[in-house]
Amino acid sequence: MVKILIVEDNEELLDLVAGYFKSKGSFDVFTAADGNAALKLVDEKDFDIAILDIMLPGPDGFEICKALRGKSRCPIVFLTALGNEDNILKGYEIGADEYMVKPFSPKVLYAKSLALLSRTEAELTKEVVIECSGIRLYPLRMDVEAGGQKIKLAPKEYFLLKVLMENKGIVLDRDRLLDLVWGVGFDGTDRTVDSHIKKLRKSLGSYGSAIKTVIGGGYKIC
Amino acid sequence: MVKILIVEDNEELLDLVAGYFKSKGSFDVFTAADGNAALKLVDEKDFDIAILDIMLPGPDGFEICKALRGKSRCPIVFLTALGNEDNILKGYEIGADEYMVKPFSPKVLYAKSLALLSRTEAELTKEVVIECSGIRLYPLRMDVEAGGQKIKLAPKEYFLLKVLMENKGIVLDRDRLLDLVWGVGFDGTDRTVDSHIKKLRKSLGSYGSAIKTVIGGGYKIC
DNA sequence: TACGCATGTGACCTTTGTATGACCATACAA
DNA sequence: TTGTATGGTCATACAAAGGTCACATGCGTA
Numbered sequence: 001m002v003k004i005l006i007v008e009d010n011e012e013l014l015d016l017v018a019g020y021f022k023s024k025g026s027f028d029v030f031t032a033a034d035g036n037a038a039l040k041l042v043d044e045k046d047f048d049i050a051i052l053d054i055m056l057p058g059p060d061g062f063e064i065c066k067a068l069r070g071k072s073r074c075p076i077v078f079l080t081a082l083g084n085e086d087n088i089l090k091g092y093e094i095g096a097d098e099y100m101v102k103p104f105s106p107k108v109l110y111a112k113s114l115a116l117l118s119r120t121e122a123e124l125t126k127e128v129v130i131e132c133s134g135i136r137l138y139p140l141r142m143d144v145e146a147g148g149q150k151i152k153l154a155p156k157e158y159f160l161l162k163v164l165m166e167n168k169g170i171v172l173d174r175d176r177l178l179d180l181v182w183g184v185g186f187d188g189t190d191r192t193v194d195s196h197i198k199k200l201r202k203s204l205g206s207y208g209s210a211i212k213t214v215i216g217g218g219y220k221i222c
Numbered sequence: 223m224v225k226i227l228i229v230e231d232n233e234e235l236l237d238l239v240a241g242y243f244k245s246k247g248s249f250d251v252f253t254a255a256d257g258n259a260a261l262k263l264v265d266e267k268d269f270d271i272a273i274l275d276i277m278l279p280g281p282d283g284f285e286i287c288k289a290l291r292g293k294s295r296c297p298i299v300f301l302t303a304l305g306n307e308d309n310i311l312k313g314y315e316i317g318a319d320e321y322m323v324k325p326f327s328p329k330v331l332y333a334k335s336l337a338l339l340s341r342t343e344a345e346l347t348k349e350v351v352i353e354c355s356g357i358r359l360y361p362l363r364m365d366v367e368a369g370g371q372k373i374k375l376a377p378k379e380y381f382l383l384k385v386l387m388e389n390k391g392i393v394l395d396r397d398r399l400l401d402l403v404w405g406v407g408f409d410g411t412d413r414t415v416d417s418h419i420k421k422l423r424k425s426l427g428s429y430g431s432a433i434k435t436v437i438g439g440g441y442k443i444c
Numbered sequence: 445t446a447c448g449c450a451t452g453t454g455a456c457c458t459t460t461g462t463a464t465g466a467c468c469a470t471a472c473a474a
Numbered sequence: 475t476t477g478t479a480t481g482g483t484c485a486t487a488c489a490a491a492g493g494t495c496a497c498a499t500g501c502g503t504a
Binding site for chain 2: 491
């Protein structure tokens with residue numbers, strides 16, 4: 001997820017823009033309607049991109065820009081009213097990356113933001129990976145690769161591997177695995193775990209040895 | 223001067239919106255409170271932009287949209303009541319550019335209108351494409367090609383494919399697909415998704431295999 | 445070494461999930 | 475009106491996956 005900060009005192013416009021980014025599903029959207037709230041957010045979070053109105057109650061967009069630049073080089077887009085060339089000049093001086101002149105379409109703002117992030121939409125949602133011992137697991141794609149080779153896993157195998165990889169190096173006993181993979185309500189035997197560990201190891205081929213048996217303890221990966 | 227047509231049967235709302243545009247000074251505002259008056263205006267004038275309520279006495283907004291599209295590619299904004307997803311669907315089919323859900327602010331409507339007007343011809347015809355496995359989807363035209371061959375899809379098939387392609391490689395479970403394609407209010411069964419996946423695959427012919435079933439997970443494309 | 449216990453393994457049957465085609469209701473166009 | 479396209483539901487058929495068992499193997503300890 002990309003963390004985005006949107007600061008705009010016009011509530012309707014703020015909702016419109018924030019809603020547009022939220023609807024895309026790959027943004028963590030944080031909003032502020034005045035300068036102080038914005039500065040507080042800047043202090044607390046690390047943003048990947050910021051969209052700032054200039055005219056704000058309290059500290060203005062330039063102040064927020066400076067605060068952001070104090071901690072990162074993330075792209076900053078200014079929103080400005082028509083015909084305010086002075087502001088545009090000043091904005092570039094203190095490190096803005098883009099300008100949008102109001103009124104603008106959220107679609108165009110979104111497109112510009114993507115360009116600034118220089119990532120495609122697909123890439124934005126593709127970047128989550130858990131890796132370990134040459135095994136890569138892509139939670140969103142539900143894909144697993146071992147040594148660059150795609151591996152086909154049954155659902156239980158996949159979730160079992162996921163739980164193990166999410167707890168890399170940590171021993172999980174059979175009861176815990178049953179809870180995490182099968183759900184707490186499941187009343188099967190712990191031999192079920194063994195059985196699926198076996199299937200998982202087999203599916204992983206030579207990479208199956210990454211899953212270690214801890215006698216009397218359970219299983220762990222790495 | 224920009225010639226704008228505003229059609230709305232609620233007199234108060236019509237005055238409000240028309241007044242807002244008039245106050246900006248750069249619009250020639252024409253209004254109609256029912257379908258027949260609107261059609262007459264469409265016949266007589268060439269508008270640069272139109273704002274249409276859907277529910278109207280006489281011919282509805284869709285009729286007027288068709289009449290407009292019969293003579294120009296001017297931007298068309300529909301006004302619709304909340305929770306009327308069917309209308310939105312239908313509107314896009316017959317060539318609407320934007321939607322405003324009531325209640326809305328004249329200011330935002332004005333902003334959207336300006337944004338629509340400021341699109342250059344190039345932008346309008348610029349081909350936005352989502353591509354994947356030999357399938358190309360043109361969101362603006364609602365067209366789909368597979369292997370260079372144009373494919374005719376039913377609306378639900380199209381939107382299903384669009385959602386999948388917008389999330390290329392990412393597994394979407396049936397609930398998520400129901401939310402994204404059918405809308406969050408829809409209370410149908412998962413089997414509906416399967417059914418439409420099947421129809422979509424069939425429509426795509428040999429390219430249908432690009433849609434992968436992830437057992438226990440849902441569907442993904444690529 | 446021998447024993448008991450823990451784990452690995454393959455076979456088996458059961459359960460679940462998905463694909464598919466038929467069917468009906470609806471909306472729209474001719 | 476009739477015919478056509480679409481959308482949603484259902485029943486059925488199948489294939490995939492899951493769970494259990496019996497037995498084999500391996501480990502740690504007395």
